[in-house]
Amino acid sequence: MTDKSIGRFMGGSPVWVLLQLVALSVVAGVILSALGLDPFDILNSLRRLAYHLLDFSFGTIEKLWRYFLLGAVVVIPIWILLRFARGFR
Known part of the structure; x- marks a missing residue:
């Protein structure tokens, strides 16, 4: 796979997408933890x-x-x- 095809598959720059996924995972984790969920x-x-x-x-x-x-x-x-x-x- 080329860099363009990876970026197209991920929906943007792989590093930027990874940072967004990390941030969203932390926010979702805080919300789920507040609801009393334990992974x-x-x-x-x-x-x-x-x-x-x-x-x-x-x-x-x-x-x-x-x-x-x-x-x-x-x-x-x-x-x-x-x-x-x-x-x-």
């Missing part, structure tokens, strides 16, 4: 990630449910009182 134990890391996402989702739903109940304790009686008050006019 040496990828299957367990993916399982833990799925568990944490589900736990976070259900935790969020539980918090929303509690906020709904807390607000409903105040809002619904006031709404009922307003309905009765408007009905007697």
Whole structure:
């Protein structure tokens, strides 16, 4: 292969492409590490990630449910009182 064909195959200068791939790999590694993934134990890391996402989702739903109940304790009686008050006019 000639230099031009290697450059064409890689999408640019081989050194520049290699530097870009290294930089992108580091960025991707930081993101995956923040998500709790481990390159040496990828299957367990993916399982833990799925568990944490589900736990976070259900935790969020539980918090929303509690906020709904807390607000409903105040809002619904006031709404009922307003309905009765408007009905007697």
